[in-house]
Amino acid sequence: MAIREIITAPDGRLRKVLSKPVERVDDALRSLMDDMLETMYDAPGIGLAAVQIGEPLRVIVMDLAGADEEPAPIYFVNPEILEPSDEVTLHEEGCLSVPEFYDEVERPTTCRIKYLDYEGNEQVLEAEGLMATCVQHEVDHLEGVLFIDHLSRLKRDRVLKKLKKEQRLAAAE
Numbered sequence: 579m580a581i582r583e584i585i586t587a588p589d590g591r592l593r594k595v596l597s598k599p600v601e602r603v604d605d606a607l608r609s610l611m612d613d614m615l616e617t618m619y620d621a622p623g624i625g626l627a628a629v630q631i632g633e634p635l636r637v638i639v640m641d642l643a644g645a646d647e648e649p650a651p652i653y654f655v656n657p658e659i660l661e662p663s664d665e666v667t668l669h670e671e672g673c674l675s676v677p678e679f680y681d682e683v684e685r686p687t688t689c690r691i692k693y694l695d696y697e698g699n700e701q702v703l704e705a706e707g708l709m710a711t712c713v714q715h716e717v718d719h720l721e722g723v724l725f726i727d728h729l730s731r732l733k734r735d736r737v738l739k740k741l742k743k744e745q746r747l748a749a750a751e
C-alpha cells in the first residue's frame with residue numbers, strides 16, 4: 579500500500595477528465611483501492627475519488643466511522659446514483675482537493691447507490707445523512723465537478739484565486 583499525492587484545484591486533471599468505467603475488478607484495481615484508502619486515512623478525509631490521485635477511473639472509497647469506532651471502509655466501483663429524493667438538505671462540505679475551505683451545499687437528502695464492491699459483486703445501498711452527501715460529492719468528482727461548483731460564481735472564483743496564489747507561492751519556495 580502507498581500514500582499517493584492528492585491533486586488540488588485548480589489543477590485541470592480534476593476538471594477536464596471524465597473518469598472511465600472499470601471493466602474488471604481485479605487485483606490491480608484492488609491495489610489502487612488500497613492506496614486510495616490509505617491516502618484518504620492519512621489526509622485525513624471521509625471519502626476519496628480515484629481522479630483525486632490522478633487515476634481517472636470510476637472508483638470511490640469512503641469511511642464514515644467516527645474516530646473512536648472501528649474502521650468501516652466502503653469501496654464503490656462504477657457507482658450510480660439512483661432515485662435521488664426531491665427533498666434536499668443543506669450540509670457543510672469540504673474537499674481534500676479544495677484545502678481549508680468549507681461551505682454548505684444543497685443536495686438530495688436521500689438516494690440509492692448501485693455499485694460493484696471490493697470483490698466485484700453488485701450492491702445497492704440506501705444512503706441518507708452524511709452518506710448521501712458524501713457519495714454525491716464523490717460521484718461529482720467522477721464527472722469533473724467540485725463542490726464549489728454548487729456555490730455562487732463569486733465564492734468559487736474567490737477560493738480558486740486563493741488556491742492559485744498559494745500554489746504560486748509554494749512553487750517559488
Ligand code: GNR
Nearest residue numbers: 623624625626671672673674715
Ligand atoms: O473528507 C471529506 N469530508 C467531506 C465532508 C462533507 C462532505 C463531503 C466530504 S468528502 C471530503 C473528502 C473529499 O474531498 N472527497 O472527495
Ligand code: NI
Nearest residue numbers: 672673674675
Ligand atoms: Ni472531494
